Amino acid sequence: MSRKIYYIQAMQEGLRAAMAEDDSVVVIGEDVDRSIIGATRGLVGEFGEDRVRNTPISEATFVGACVGAAAVGLRPVVDLMVGSFFYVAMDQVANQAAKLRYMSGGQVDLPIVYFTATGPSGSGAAQHSENPHPMLMNVAGLKIVMPSTPYDAKGLMLSAVREPNPVVYFQDFVLGGTKGEVPEEPYAIPLGVADVKRAGTDVTVVAIGATVPKALKVAAALEKEGVSAEVVDPRTLAPLDTDTILESVGKTGRLVVCDSARLTCSAASEIVATVTENAYGVLKSAPQRVAWEDVPVPFSPVLEKRVLVDEDRIRAAVMKTLA
Structure with missing residues (x-):
């Protein structure tokens, strides 16, 4: 059954489905318990503080820590909050997460999702309005998704969490409050399909x-x-x-x-x-x-x-x- 919900709600439903499906999925990031933007709201009450963890405001630290967490068997979903913050953690994303599976000859899986609200949101100014997807497209080893509808937002979130390679998931700021038809049941949209x-x-x-x-x-x-x-x-x-x-x-x-x-x-x-x-x-x-x-x-x-x-x-x- 479908109903109209907000894009942010659809993201959260996709993430909730992934967490219910696999106990190794953990959510880590800034204010993920209260979720100012909304994609992780309510998850701490459902899955507990062991699986939904707040971090200090130090993107390089927790982005890098999740590389290690993924290498030893967890599936971290990392909330970077704002797309511009990728610049603070580029070494961890581009030199570590993107390359470790290749450099280990496939011995190490890195099932990480880095998701963030991105792009201009109305006078966010230069340091909070970036869309760094072209830069990250040039980093070999990353998969990058950018849904435009609530339906795609939910289905691509579940596929991103299931993916054994690092995925960057961009939620365009101005789309977060848009509504669309989204099925209640979990579903996955394959990565790489227009x-x-x-x-x-x-x-x-x-x-x-x-x-x-x-x-x-x-x-x-x-x-x-x-x-x-x-x-x-x-x-x-x-x-x-x-x-x-x-x-x-x-x-x-x-x-x-x-x-x-x-x-x-x-x-x-x-x-x-x-x-x-x-x-x-x-x-x-x-x-x-x-x-x-x-x-x-x-x-x-x-x-x-x-x-x-x-x-x-x-x-x-x-x-x-x-x-």
Whole structure:
């Protein structure tokens, strides 16, 4: 049975299902007992303080400790609270968690989930508005998910916890309060499988995270003007479902990629490069990227709005491919 719940509730349901399924799953992080953002709220009362543990405000310490915990048999789910905090623990994530299974020749499994609320949330300013997914996509050994709907949030959380490799799970801040249909029973969405959120024939719009609902609004408006836009949500950025993206572009011949990250070395850049290399012959126009300007995210609401991806910029990019 499905009902409409908030994205944050869906994450929590996925995590609760994983904890009920496997006693080795533990939740560790800052304020996970009270959960300011909400994804771990209520879990301490259900599973106890041994499995839901608060940490000091020292990301490098507890991110690194969970590498050891995973290596000896636990399945830690680590709440980093804010995406920008990955920078504080990059050695532990990129040099330890991401590499240990490879460097041990597969002798050590590292079933860790690092999850965080990420991206601009309305004047969060430069140090609390980062979306570091493009940087982490470049770290071999990590799997990266970025759900855009409550349904995907629940199913991808359960799959992420079951995964034997480190997974970074990004919850876009502005999506946390959105609602959607979510089944009550546990279910898993495989990592590395994209979802076509809207079918179309004229242009493929690949949208990531919070840009997905914006792309869907643009597609609905364009339909009234006779333009059929297909919206593809990768859901998982590493591994990336290039087959679904290439199949869509093969049908439409046009590509726009929307990414809540800086334009340079963005996920959008990687997707455009992949399509250009593998489907150059079917492209009817140059692919377009819609991403942030290459500046820190401003505190000023006016300046922040200018930097970020919005519906007008997505529409303009679509129309450019059709010109």
